[in-house]
Amino acid sequence: MNFIKRIITFQPSWTLRIITGMVSVVAFISMCLITGVLDISGAMAERDHEFTGRNIEAGAKYYFDQCARCHGGKGEGVDGLGPALSYDGFLGKWDPAKNTLGQSARLKAIGWTSSLKGYIEAVTAAGMPIKSSPIWENPHPPFALAYGGPLRDDQIKNIATFVVNWGPGQVAPVATQPEGGAGPQPTAAPLTAQQEKGKQVFLGAAGCQACHAIRGVAAGAVGPTMNKLATTAEARIKDAAYKGTAKNALEYIRESIVNPNVFVVAECPTGACIANVMPATFGTSLQPDDLNALIDYLGSLK
Amino acid sequence: MAIIGKRLVDQVRSTGLKATVAQRLDDGFTRLTSGLSWNDVRGVLRGDPPGKPNNRVKPHTEAFWFHIRPTFYHEAVTTLYPTFRLGYMSALFFAIEIITGIFLMIFYTPSPERAYQNMLDILTNVPFGQLMRDMHRLGAEVMVVVVTIHMWRTFLTASYKKPRQFTWFTGVILLIVTMFLSFSGYLLPWDQLALWAVTIGTSMADAAPLVGPQVNLLLRGAPDIGAGGLLRFYLFHVVLFPLIGVIFVAVHYYKVVRYGISLPPEMEGVGEDSARKVGPAKRVNFMPDILTNELVYAAIAIALLTIASGTFYNAALETHSNPLVTPNHTVAPWYFYWLQGLIKIPHILPVLPEALSTQFDSIMFNVLGITPKILWGIIIGPVIPLLLMVVPYIDPNPSRRYSDRKVMITLGVIFEVAILYLSLAGIPTGVPVTRFGFVGGDPASEIAQEFMPDEGVGKVKRVPWDQLAVGTWQIVPPDEAPNAPEFNHLLRELQQDMDHRTREADPNGKKLSGGTANVRVKLIQPDVKEFTLTISFTDDKGQPQQYSKTNYLHRNSGYEKE
Incomplete structure (x- = not known):
C-alpha cells in the first residue's frame, strides 16, 4: 500500500526532469536519424x-x-x-x-x-x-x-x-510460335447433323462450355480441355491408373459425363482436377437424344 | 527607417556592440514568449523560484496557448494520482496524429487506382515515410487506449459529477470521435484489411432499421465501397472528424479550466467542489512545475513512440484490396470487437432456454420486425455510448467517495467485463472457455487458414525460402526433407494440427476424419516457389473430399522478418 502511495504521489525531482527530458529528446532525434537519414538507402x-x-x-x-x-x-x-x-x-x-x-x-x-x-x-x-x-x-x-x-x-x-x-x-517453347515453326492447323472434317446438334448441346442445354474449352468453340477454364478428346480418351483407357469400365473412346466419354468421379484426371487448367467438381447429374438431366448427340460430337474431336 | 537606424547606432555607441546585440535578441525573445526574457525561461526550466513581481504570469494573459492554461493548479492534482496525465496524453497524441497525418497526406491520393501504390511508395521511396506511417498508426491505437483509460479514471474518481457533467458528455463524444478517426483511417491504405474491415463496419450501418440503407449509401457513395467510398472516408478522416475533434477538445478543455481539475474524492466533503478554491499555500504554479513536467512527459511519450515505430512496430500492409475476394476470418479493428461480439448473440433473450428463446425471437420478428442481430448490433450497440453520455445526469448519488459508490463502481466493472467478454467473442476464435463467438469452417480449410492465412503472414511464409524443399512431402506421417529443419518443423506442426483436429471436435462439433495431406513445392521461376497444401478427408456423408490451397513465395519477400 505504501509502495502504491509512493507511486501515485510521485513528483519527479528537477534533476530527474532535466535528465529524462534530455535523454528522451536525444533518443527521439537519434531514432529519427537512424531510421530516416542514416539508413535511408x-x-x-x-x-x-x-x-x-x-x-x-x-x-x-x-x-x-x-x-x-x-x-x-x-x-x-x-x-x-x-x-x-x-x-x-x-x-x-x-x-x-x-x-x-x-x-x-x-x-x-x-x-x-x-x-x-x-x-x-x-x-x-x-x-x-x-x-x-x-x-x-x-x-x-x-x-x-x-x-x-x-x-x-x-x-x-x-x-x-x-x-x-x-x-x-527461360524454357524451350513447346507451342507453335508466331515467328515460324508449324504451319496453320489442319482443318477438321465437317460435322454431321447429329454432331452439330451435340455441339449445340455442349454450348447450350448442358452448359459444358462454362467449364471446358474446345479450340475455336468454347473457352471454359475449370475442367480439362476437350481438344482432340477422342485421341485423349483412347490414351486414357490404356493408362494403368484408369479405373473405369470403358472399352473405347465413345464409352469413355459417356462414362466421364454420366459418372465423372470414376476416373479423375490430373490435367485441369489450374492444376490437378478435383473430384466432385463436375456434377454427376448429366446422365439424368440430359435427354437421351441430346446425350448421344453430345457424345457423338465430342468423339469427333480427334 | 532612419529613426530605427539612429537609435541602434546610439545604443551601440553608449553600451557597445555585444551588449546591444544581446539586448536586441533578448527583446525579440521576450516578444516571442509574450513576456518572458531568456533568463526567465532559463529560470523556469531550472526550477528557480519566481521573482517579484512574477513575470511568469504574463504569458497567461498575453499569449493564446498559455492563456488557455491556468496559472496554477491545486497541489493535490499535480501528483500522478488522480489524473495520471491521461487527458494531457490524449491531447498530445491528437497533436502527434495531426503532424504525422499531414506528412502522410503529402504522399497520398484518395483514389483506388493510386492509393495502394502510394502506400508502397511511402514505404520504399519516401524518406521518413515508414517511420511516419508507423507512428501515425501506432499513435492512433495508443490514443484509443489512452482516451478509454482516461474515461475510466474519470468514472472511478467520479469526476463527472456536478459541475462537470457536460465535460464528461463532451468527453464521450471525443471517445467516439477518436474511434471513428481511427476507423476511417483504416480504409485509406486500400489493402484487403482496409476494404473488408470497413465493409463490415458499414454493413452494420446498413442493417439499422428505417435509415440503414440510406446511411450505408451515404457512407460508401455507392452500393459497394469504391472510389466514392474511399474519397468519403478520406474526407471524414482528414476533415470532418478532426474538425469535430478540435471543436470538442476546445469545449472539453474550456470546461476543465473553468471548473478546475477535480480533487481526489477523499479530499472533499460530499457534494462539495473545491477545485477552484485554492489557498495560496496549496497552489502549484503552472510555470515552472506543471510546464516542465508536461514537457518531460511529452518528450518521453514521443521518444517511446518513435523508438517503437522505428524498431519492432510495423504497421500492417496487406495485399491490394479486392472486392471479389473476402479473406477468411475478417475482423473489425480491435476496439470494435465488442460490437462484433454483440452481433454474435444468438437470441433476443439469450438467458431463456434454447427452445423458448427461439420462440420469442420469432414472435419479436413477426410483431416488431426485430431480429437478434438488429437488436444487439444496431440498437444496443449505439445505445452504449449514449448511455455513457447520460451517466452523470442519471447518477443520483452526490458523493464522490469510493466507499459511497459501491453500486456504481460494481456496475462499471460489470460493464467493463462485459465489453471485454464481448470483445473476445468478436474474434473468430471466440471466448477461451465458453467458446462463445467461435467461427470456423470445415477443419481442412481451417488448417489451411492457420498455416496459410488469406492475408497476413502465416507459418508457411515464415519458413526460409531456401528451406522450402522442392518435391511432394507427406504429412501423415511427416516426411523428412534433407537440410531443411524449419521446413520439417512445419510438416510436423501440420501433422500435429491435423492430429489435434482429428481427436477433438471444434465448438461447432466439426472433426477432421480420415485426414491425409501432402505438401507440394514446385519451383516455377528461379526465385519463385509454389507451395500447395492438399488435404484429403472424408466428409459428413462419408464421401472423399479434397481441399487444397496454394501460396506463391518469392525469395526476397522478407516475410520471416514480420
Missing part, C-alpha cells in the same frame, strides 16, 4: 526488394488464374491456344553477367518501341487489336476492367512483373 531499398518479391507472388497467382491456360504453367505456351512467353524470342536473351534481358525479337518484329513490361501490360490490358499471326485463331482478349476484362490495373502490373521475372529461367 539500406532500409528503403530492402523494402523495395521485398515488395517487388510480393508483387511477383501476386502476379504468379493471377498468372495461374488467368494466363496459364493459354500460355502454360512454365510460360511454354499451349498448342493452338497461346504462344510461349518465357523464351528468348519474346523476353530477349538473359545475360547473367549483366543480370538483364537483351533485345526481344518479337517486339522488334512488330515494331514496339517501349519496354517489354509495357508491352506485356498493354496486351494483357487491352488485348491484341489485330490478328498478328495466322497461327492463332483468336487474338489476345482484353483483361483490364476498363476494356471489359476481369483484372484491375495493379493485377495486370503484377502479372507483367511475374512474366518478366522469367528472365533467367
